[in-house]
Amino acid sequence: MKKKSIFLLAGVATLYFNNAYAQETVQDSTRTATIDQVVITGNSNPKKKIESSTAISTFSAKEIQKQNPISAAALLQRVPGFAVETSGGEVGNNLFARGIPSAGAYEFVQVQEDGLPVFEDGALQFANADNFFRVDNTVNRLEALRGGSGSIFANNSPGGLINFITREGTNDFRGTTKLETSTYGLMRTDVNLGGALVQDKLFFNVGGFYRTDSGIRKTGFNANNGGQIRMNLKYVFDKGYVKVYYKKLDDRNTFFLPIPLIQDGNKLKEFPGFDANYGTYSYRSIGQLNIPQPGGGFFKRNLEDGIHPKVDVVGAEFKYDLGNNFTVLNKTRYTNIDMNYTGIFPAGAPQQSGAFANSNGISGNNYQYSLVSNGAVVNPQYVQKLGFWAIDKQMNNFVNDLQFNYKFDKGNVTAGFYKSNWKSHQYWNWSNILTTASDRPQLLNLVDTSLSPTDIGYSKTYNGVTDMSFLVRDSQIQGSLNDVYLNLDYNITDDLSFNGGIRYSRDYYKGYGVNTTTANLNNSGLTTDGTHSFATTTADDNMSVLGNKYTYWNYDVDKVSFTVASNYKINKENAVYARFSNGFRSPNEESYYNNMTDLSKIKPVQTNQLEIGYKYYTRTFDIGVIPFYSTLKNLSFTDVYSDGTSENKFANTSNIGVELEGYARLFNNLLELSFNGTFQNPKYKDFTGRNGDGTTFDYDGNQVRRIPKFYFNISPAVNITKQWRAYVSYNYYGKRFQDEANSDKNILPSFSEVGAGTSYQLGKIRFAIDGTNIFNTIGITEGDPRSPLTGTGDIRMARPIMGAAVRGSITLDF
Secondary structure, three states, rough: OOHHHHHHHHHHHHHHHHHHHHHOOOOOOOOHHHHHHEEEEOOOOOHHHEEEEEEOEEEEEHHHHHHOOOOHHHOOOOOOEEEEOOOOOOOOOOOEOOOOOOOOOOOOOOEEOOOOOOOOOOEEEOEHHHOOOOOOOEEEEEEEEEEEOOOHHHOOOOOEEEEEEEEOEEEEOOOEEEEEEEEOOEEEEEEEEEEEEEEOOOEEEEEEEEEEEEEOOOOOOOEEHHHHHHEEEEEEEEEEEEEEEEEEEEEOOOOOOOOEEEEEEOOEEOOOOOOOOOOOOOOOHOOEEEOOOOEEEEEEEEEEHHHEEEEEEEEEEEEEEEOOOEEEEEEEEEEEEEEEEEEEEEEOOOOEEHHHHOOOOOOOOEEEEOOOOOOOOOOOOEEEEEEEEEEEEEEEEEEEEEEEEEOOOEEEEEEEEEEEEEEEEEEEEEEEEEEOOOOOOOOOEEEEEOOOOOOOOOOOOOOOOOEEHHHHEEEEEEEEEEEEEEEEEEEEEOEEEEEEEEEEEEEEEEEEEEEEEOOOOOOOOOEEEOOOOOEEEEEOOEEEEEEEEEEEEEEEEEEEEEEEEEEEEOOEEEEEEEEEEEEOOOOOOHHHOOOOHHHHHOEEEEEEEEEEEEEEOOOOEEEEEEEEEEEEEEEEEEEOOOOOOEOOOEEEEEEEEEEEEEEEEOOOOEEEEEEEEEOOEEEEEOOOOEEOOOOEOOOOOOOOOOOEEEEEEEEEEEEEOOEEEEEEEEEEEEOOOOOOOHHHEEEEEEEEEEEEEEEEOOOOEEEEEEOOOOOOOEEEEOOOOOOOOOOOOOOOOOOOEEEEEEEEEEEEOO
């Protein structure tokens, strides 16, 4: 695959080489001056960035191309105020906005495409918003808003809005194609075409990508395989336009989870037999699950399916000038998602083989381990219990956003009605397996040698499975959102403006959960090996079986969000603004499920934010400094543990901090420098209570989990010539804690990650090489939130960033 990729890249370059010399050279370092940029996200009308009273970061298609992010999460690392964990792979990553803690996903921000949500709730269980979105050449621009007016223009988004704006056709036919390969078997093709079918009237754009690779972490199979296609058609008439579009995503990605490491003082180093940079438990040799079910039949799963969403999106957008300064804008979209989710989730840390056998009812040294693959008896020092988690989700979402806008001499007023109906049905079937504690794990069987093979409880496994279908869940959640909002922009003077917005949410949620009972296969007539009955193994003793009782629940949200702000342009290059906002986030899915019989225990999370910003924009230098203060009430903790239980705690938090963002062109564009950073102090407030085991806790004043007080990115670039550019990127992520207790054994050390690359523009063709984590740093983004304990001794479970990797690409613009 690598050789074919290299030959293909070389062939394209050769075919284009002679023509390229005749073309005018294109400088690869240009960036649209921020002073000229116009933003639409979090605003009722397009507005110059310097005149917008919001904290918003923007990235053009050219800037995204230069960064060449390996995932959407990697791109969002460049946004101050967003603490992003990128260690999950291409998808399934986590984003924490302005110090708001959560179980993960995109819980307090909304990820949008062209101003409408990718899916209404971006933090459903095992359905992170980035599972359903990919960055490719059809993206024209990214606008990332923090806090501010997010709660006025979207639901459940007090942390901000992330809006990917897609390309549209113009009168000039244009296209781009990209071929990319890598050190980890990547073969990717991106294409985008756009133009006019009828000049000045009818425009089209179509594009997408297809990609396959083995993954930076060695899985033994294609870790990522699939792609998407996106197309739109826009008709422009005298008083407006109408646009229709379609997206199809069918992609399969491996999700990477914690691995064992050794704590060495304030650092973490490799666990023997496990490569921290390239190893994973998600390996081919343990990838097949095939177990009988109490009701008959077998449950089968293949780890190679990974996170596999099939997404179909169809939508339309209509704008019309009604006259007398009134316009109407309507956006509508229907999304259907069918997703299979398969992942390996560690059930705690590796254990010494004798200790594990003793904890499973085998006394002394009367235990024997053997490989499932060939029956060979082995004596591993450590063994690992792993969760083989399988989830199926069927999801759909219809959304319509209707806006009326009135312009007057001093500003404009926008009134809107937002309607969203969505549903998510899920089925879980989880088992635990036993393997060697290595990065190419082998399935293990465990038996009690003091017993005969025909005795009850002789074996603790069934083909390496220790707990067969120990957790089965069938549940559904639906949302019906009915929101009205009003936004006012008023220019008090030419330089001083006022913004105010209010949103009333009358939202209804309902769902159900199916009760379960336990069963075993002892009287099923089935055998474990063709001879012995299931009475000889304990693996089936606590199988979960769906019952016939449904618990139904309903929950209503009746809330108002509001914001007020003012922006003052000191001159054409300097501005200051201040904003106060109040918003909320509805309870998340797991909190509903945990409290179905008494929903009075849960409440929406309430947020208050105050921010004061200074912006200085010129054609060669930008700087933004935004101090902020926020408080949250009723924050719920809903981690699902490896044994299937979950937390049910509620806390308040506060955070004070400052976001920094800057860009400079120096020495006649010889040197470029971009920077973003966040200083903050997120703390728990009034966080006391009782644990599930009856013990009490007091975490008041502790640092919120998984979120650093300081993190930043700095990226200098040198334009060696007009055609040749080189860059270095440096990411720093400060110390954090895995847990709320801030215990020494749960420190996640600070780390730095360095990337570098170079590109050369030859006419309309661009050659690029991009390296990530080039020094193979062991950088930990999270511990193991699914296991209350991290292990014995110095063994820690944590999820490191990917090891060093290099990608090479050729892009042709025409």
